[in-house]
Amino acid sequence: MKSCRLILIMAALCLALSGCGGGSDTPAQALEDLTVVGFSQVGAESDWRNGNTRSMQEAFSAGNGYRLIIDDAQQKQERQITAIRNFINQGVDYIVLAPTTERGWDTVLAEARAAGIPVIIVDRMIEVDDPDLFTCWVGSDFRREGETAVRWMEEHLGDGPLRIVHLQGNIGSSAQIGRTEGLDAGLAAHEDWELVFRESGDFTQAKGQELTEAILGQGLRFNVIYSENDNMVYGAIDALRAAGLVPGRDVTLISFDAGSKALRLILTGDISLDVECNPLHGPRVRAIIEQLRKGVTPQKLTYVDETYFDAGNLTEEIIAGRGY
Ligand code: GZL
Numbered sequence: 652m653k654s655c656r657l658i659l660i661m662a663a664l665c666l667a668l669s670g671c672g673g674g675s676d677t678p679a680q681a682l683e684d685l686t687v688v689g690f691s692q693v694g695a696e697s698d699w700r701n702g703n704t705r706s707m708q709e710a711f712s713a714g715n716g717y718r719l720i721i722d723d724a725q726q727k728q729e730r731q732i733t734a735i736r737n738f739i740n741q742g743v744d745y746i747v748l749a750p751t752t753e754r755g756w757d758t759v760l761a762e763a764r765a766a767g768i769p770v771i772i773v774d775r776m777i778e779v780d781d782p783d784l785f786t787c788w789v790g791s792d793f794r795r796e797g798e799t800a801v802r803w804m805e806e807h808l809g810d811g812p813l814r815i816v817h818l819q820g821n822i823g824s825s826a827q828i829g830r831t832e833g834l835d836a837g838l839a840a841h842e843d844w845e846l847v848f849r850e851s852g853d854f855t856q857a858k859g860q861e862l863t864e865a866i867l868g869q870g871l872r873f874n875v876i877y878s879e880n881d882n883m884v885y886g887a888i889d890a891l892r893a894a895g896l897v898p899g900r901d902v903t904l905i906s907f908d909a910g911s912k913a914l915r916l917i918l919t920g921d922i923s924l925d926v927e928c929n930p931l932h933g934p935r936v937r938a939i940i941e942q943l944r945k946g947v948t949p950q951k952l953t954y955v956d957e958t959y960f961d962a963g964n965l966t967e968e969i970i971a972g973r974g975y
Contacts, residue, residue, distance in 0.1 A: 684716065685713060685716060685717055685718040686716060686717050686718070686744050686745070686940070686944070687717070687718045687720065687741075687742075687743045687744045687745075688711050688717055688718070688719050688720070688743060688744065688745045688746075688747060688940065689720045689722070689734070689735070689737075689738030689741065689743040689745070689746045689747070690707055690711075690719055690720065690721045690722070690746075690747045690749075691722050691724060691731045691734040691735055691738070691746070691747070691748045691749065692704055692707075692721055692722065692723055692724065692749050693724055693726055693731075693749050693750075693751050693774075693775075694723055694724055694725045694726040694751075695723060695725075696726055696853065696854045696855050696882070697854050697855065697856075697880055697881070697882040697908070698881060698882060698908070698910040698912060698975065699854075699880060699881065699882075699908045699910060699928065699930045699975065700854075700930070701975075702910065702930040702931065702974065702975025703749065703773075703774065703930035703931075703932060703975075704721065705933075705975070706930060706931040706932055706933035706934070706974075706975075707719065707721070707747070707932065707933045707936065708721070708933070709933055710933030710934050710936065710937040711933065711937060715937070717937075720738065720741070720743065722734035722737070722738075724751060726751055726821060726853065727751065728750075728751045728752055728755055731748065731750065731751060732755075732756075732758075732759045735748065735759045735760075735762075735763060735770075736759065736762065738763075738768070739762060739763055739766045739768060743768060744768070745768065745769050745770075745771065745940050745943070746763055746768050746769070746770045746771070747770075747771045747772075747773055747936055748770060748771070748772050748773070748777075748785075749772075749773050749774045749775065750772060750774075750775050750776075750777050750824075751775075751821060751823075751824060752775075752821065752823035752824055753775070753776060753777055753778045753823060753824070753825050753828070754777070754778050754823070756777050756779055756784070757779050757780055757781070757784060760779060760784035760785060761784060764783075764784060769786040769943055770784070770785045770786055771785070771786055771787055771788070771789070771936055771939055771940070772785050772787070772788040772789075772790070773788070773789055773790060773932045773935075773936055774790045774791070774826075774930075774932060775790060775793075775824050775825040775826055776788060776790060776825040782951070786939075786943065786949065787939060787949045787950060787951050787952070787953070788951070788952050788953070789932060789935045789936060789939065789952075789953040789955065790825075790932070790953075790954070790955065791826070791928050791929070791954065791955055791957060792829070792954050792957075793825050793826050793827075793828065793829025793830055793833075793928075794829035794830075794832050794833055795829075795833075795957075796829060796830055796833065796907055796926045796927075796928060796957065797829055797830040797831065797832055797833015797834055797836075798833045798836065799833075799926050799959050800830070800833060800834070800877065800905050800907070800924060800926050800959070801833050801834060801836065801837035803905075803924045803959065803961065804837060804875070804905065804924075805837070805841075807923070807924075807961075808875065808903060811843070812843040812844070812845065813841070813843065813844045813845065813874060813875050814845050814847045814872055814873040814874050814875065815834070815838075815844060815845065815846050815847060815873065815875045815876075815877055816847060816848045816849075816863070816866060816871075816873045816875065816876045816877070816887075817831070817834060817846060817848065817849040817850075817877045817879075818850070818851075818852040818859055818862060818863075818876065818877070818878040818879060818883045818884070818887065819831060819849060819850065819851040819852065819879050820851065820852070820853070820854045820879040820880055820883075821851065821853055821854055822851050826854075826879065826880075826907075826928070827851070827879055830879045830907060831879070834846075834877055847866075847871055847872070847873050848862075848866050848871060848873065850862055852878070852879075852883040852886070854879070854880045854882060854883060855882055855883065855886070856882040856883065856885045856886040856889075857886060858883065858886065859878060859882065859883030859884060859885065859886030859887050859890075860885075860886030860887065860889050860890045861886070862883075862886075862887075863876070863886065863887040863890035863891065864890045864893070864894075867890060867891075867894045867896075873902065874901075874902055874903060875902065875903045875904075875905065876902055876903070876904050876905065877905045878904065878905065878906045878907070879907055880906065880907050880908050880928075881906050881907070881908040881909070881910050881912065881913040881925065882908075883906075884904055884906040884913065884922060885912070885913075887904065888904070888916070888921055888922075898916075898920075898921040898922070899919075899920040899921045899922065899923060900920070903923045904921060904922045904923055904924075905922075905923065905924045905926075906922055906924070906925045906926070907925065907926045907928055908925065908926075908927070908928050908930075909925040909926065909927040909928065909959070909960055909973075910973065910975055911970050911973040911975065913925050914960055914965060914969065914970045914973065915970060917960060917961060917962060917965050918962070918965060918967075918970075920962070923961060923962075924959060924960070924961050925959065925960045925961075926957070926959045927957040927958050927959060927960065928957060929955050929956075929957055930975055931974055931975065932955075935953065935955070
């Protein structure tokens with residue numbers, strides 16, 4: 652019922668604009684059959700994020716029986732909270748939230764529950780007092796991603812002191828929290844690993860370049876950059892090259908996401924390790940909603956299988972099949 656109001660308004664608008672009426676394939680009839688999904692997306696800060704958005708658009712197409720309403724929060728939680736309230740007022744059938752940060756969702760998710768709208772969390776995790784405030788979550792194990800990177804560093808960089816520059820993602824996001832925890836465990840375990848710089852680059856290429864330029868300008872000595880996503884490492888590469896340094900030779904670059912552009916930089920030797928964080932959540936979230944539509948209770952937490960790539964295991968075929 653809740654989506655009928657939205658559909659009828661849209662249908663009336665379509666009919667008014669198109670002057671058509673009657674017939675089984677009128678917009679009203681077509682709209683009536685669509686399941687409406689409100690998707691609050693973090694932003695468009697990275698290749699990963701854009702791949703995630705495309706995956707959701709492909710999964711929730713009209714041809715698949717859905718109408719997807721996407722709100723781009725420009726990496727601001729308050730905009731996501733407003734978007735969720737708008738979805739509630741529009742009477743969508745389902746809400747999907749890709750949360751900017753872990754905390755601060757209890758109130759608005761209680762409003763969605765009171766409205767009888769299931770909420771699916773995708774990608775990053777949320778921390779709420781009552782886990783029944785969301786139906787289920789699908790995403791990555793970010794701590795494990797960080798541990799994968801540190802294990803690789805131990806195996807491949809173990810023969811000398813490491814002076815590490817750490818480019819963090821959005822502070823408070825579970826991607827940043829988990830990847831940072833992984834590195835912190837490595838720093839605690841190795842007395843010849845030194846953290847020489849740590850700051851958030853907000854997962855963006857521009858900030859990654861800006862921070863790297865600043866530390867080069869200060870004359871800081873380092874031999875590893877641990878970047879919590881690909882776009883920040885692209886910015887770091889630009890800064891290193893401008894300073895006459897050779898990425899992969901003068902500085903070892905560690906990254907996360909494993910998008911096709913970054914994997915090509917592994918083949919050229921610029922990036923040494925890229926830990927996969929798969930953004931193609933559209934089919935996963937659609938499968939969850941289709942379970943809900945059949946009255947089936949989905950698994951509460953679903954972790955996506957992920958690996959890592961380096962010069963030892965990467966092929967052109969892998970890159971060709973990435974999808975983002
Ligand atoms: C990780 C995702 C992160 C990516 C970044 O699941 O939340 O946000 O690592 C993206 O590229 O901006």
